[in-house]
Amino acid sequence: MAKIPPLMLAPPILFAGLAAMFFWGMNRDNPNALPSALIGQGAPAVVAVQLGELATFDSSVFSDGKVKLVNFWASWCAPCRVEHPNLIELAKDIPIYGINKGDQPGDALKFLDDLGNPFIAVTTDYTGRQSIEWGVYGLPETFVLDGEGKIVLRFVGAITQRRLQSELMPAIQKARAAN
Amino acid sequence: MKRLLLILCLLASPVWAVKPSEVLDDPALEARARVLSKGLRCLVCRNENIDDSNADLARELRVLVRERLVAGDSDEQVVTYLVDRYGEYVLLKPTTGGANAILWVAGPVMLVLAFGIGFTYLRRREQGAGPDQLNDDEQRRLDEILKG
């Protein structure tokens, strides 16, 4: 057997690397989730726009010293329905501020009437501008804010029990410990 | 099955890319907005730019780009504004900074390498039998060995 020139070894070795990368790529938990560019920064400004008769809020509440959640939702968003019971459960433990995006007020209020209201206060974002400030791209999205109003975690997609335990709760606890 | 099951975000809503109401009156600003939009990714649609996309978020971003241009932002400022909020994921043309340099030089480096190998090969062909060329007898024996 003739000796193998090193150049000939390049193709199988490169391919092995590629296959390993594919394998890793397939094992990613949530390949479509984007990290937030705002982690560690102060939460962007929020303007109070009342939804029906519900209590509303603006950015001033973020620095009240408590760890809190900010949840972007809409009545037309199916995963928002999925996570809603978990939000109601969570609300017993932590204040949740809701930002209603691109909805008709009637639809949004009906959604909360039907499924319950987990939010301590709600503001609305008809133009989508506030969502852009937060870097929101899909609904639902949930942000964990620390007591000073810094963004600790961005959570994209429905809060399922599994992801609640594995991602959201640890971040909340860490933020509380640091407080 | 390339385009099969496609373009979900296209179907997400019956509105369409750049609507008449969005177009700016100033043609120069509008032209800048179009160019910028083509380089910005519609985040929900994945690989589409916001200029082509029908998604709500794309429309909101198009309006935002135009508002900032009208407010007097430079092209860079508009792009930075979005990168600050969405990260570099929003850029369809990756930056050249950091590791991305590898991406940008990969092609040219590979070309130089290929020319190097190709030229060495050609020079060897020009001189006929290269140093490790077998003569016909050796070749035949090798063939027999390889055939088992």
Next chain:
Amino acid sequence: MLIELGHFALILALFVALVQGVVPLIGAHQRRASWMAVAEPAAYVQFLLTAFSFGVLTWAFVISDFSLSLVVQNSHTDKPMLYKVTGVWGNHEGSVLLWVLILAMFGACAAVFGKNLPATLRARVLGVQGMIGVAFLAFVLFTSNPFLRVEFAPLNGQGLNPLLQDPGLAFHPPFLYLGYVGLSMAFSFAVAALLEGRVDAAWGRWVRPWTLAAWLFLTVGIALGSWWAYYELGWGGFWFWDPVENASFMPWLISTALLHSAIVVEKREALKSWTILLAILAFGFSLMGTFIVRSGIITSVHAFANDPERGFFILIILAVFMGGALTLYAARAGAMEAKGVFAVVSRESALVLNNILLAVASFVVFIGTMWPLIAELFFGRKLSVGAPFFEAAFTPFMVALAVALPIGVLLPWKRAKMGKAMAPLWGVLALSVAGGALVWTMQTGRSNLGPVGIALAIWLIAGSAMDLWQRTGRGDLAGKFARLLRLPRADWGRVMAHGGLGITIAGIAGMMAWEVEDIRVARVGDSFEVAGYTISLNDVRREDGPNYSAIMADMTVTKDGREVAHLTPEKRSYPVQQMPTTEADIDNGLLRDIYLVIGDRQTDGGWAVRTYVKPLANWIWAGAIIMALGAVLSLTDRRYRVGAGARRRKGTTVGVPAE
């Protein structure tokens, strides 16, 4: 019952493929003629079984057998018959079955046309083909079975995605698969040659028509997909550099390179190990494309419902075949030494340049497609690589290729003089520069893409014509014309393919540089001007189709008072899927398309209307079709019809002159 028979046939096909993949390879290794002889009948039987199975599935779609889960999910009784049939491959399971059918068909073709291959080579080619068959049949049966029943058959199905109910897209997948899977033949020949331990001119001659056929289908498949995107998506784009499009483009680039390097093997017995590598990579990129589309590993706008289990299965197939072939390549290919001797300036070198440019260009597409994954894995960065990157990084290679091409084809084999080759081209060069300059002066303040593109296109088209003219030799004009018609079809094929590339380049340049777009609100009765055309919105009315309802605009296009076209763009809504589609209406012209789209009704009672005037748009696809026709012509060349594959006497190293 029939369904179960189809299912059973598929299971049988798996076993037959297993036999085809094992017995002949052992037979070839141990020189047992009877074992090798198994290959041919196995290939035929595998094809017949798969064809029966595919026929059964098609029948189930035709008669809308809603006891089949696949039919429920992808068909509907109201669907036109054409789309019932094309719905068979409009989904993951059916498309993989089509893939398997085409694979078996190529295997059977290799058995039919490979009668005069040496026995061991033929057994090995069919054996490798059988092994690929095993992998994909197992993939269908274990992860993507199309023959699963539902417990309670519903009264009607969920219908096919409306965007797929279109002739352009209906026939896009079969052509693409013929291309992808056709490259498996080149792969099997390469692996068989590595097992044999020899590559000679005859091998080059055998592998080339298969590659040419695969390339021709791939070209048509990609062109159909791009054409569909152009008229269906409603904004007239034709190429988006999406990962899934790139996945089909990379095998095209590599097989184009393979097509050219195989000529050097055939004529000059050089570039052997490189050609083997290209043959392996061409199919490797096809498999990788399949993996990207069906695993969802890279975010793309086009994707099948992604299923990790299927992704892993394809990854294993990819790893086994690519890993195995490349390892075998590393072990064996070093022994394939070139025989032909040639100068640095020669046709051979020109083909090496062609290969370098095409290979590096596909490397650029590859790294651009993979970069988001690489950046995330190694650098923790989530980023995008989109059209602007590819346009900047890829285009220079195509420009270089186009510049070199007309010179390269005129260089003689072995040893050439640049000055002599250039002599007939000075006129062509002058013509191209003049054409580019004329275009440049006619446009003001626009991008340089137009003039450069037009100059390149003239250079390619006129250069190809000159190539043909030079083949007619010396003598008087009448003699040259007579000889022109008697030239081998391969010469005409080459010239058409190269000229077709020029036409496509002109189309891309024209469309990207001079497109005019107009977006406005128009009321019924309004007229407006776009790029010299007057467009009137006469009426907007409701029109219903068999399985959709539509809003149709009635519009006329006039120029200088004469009617140019009467167009009816639509907005359709498919109730079964609750999906809207836009149906642009296009007046196709030789020099421009007029492209109209109707949008939403505005609050003031007007309608949103988009108008594009797209210069030279049709040239993009016309060029691709001409390239494909060139390949057809080349395939019917005499040397493939008569005594094809007859191994030339050993020891002859110098090829037949191409002239």
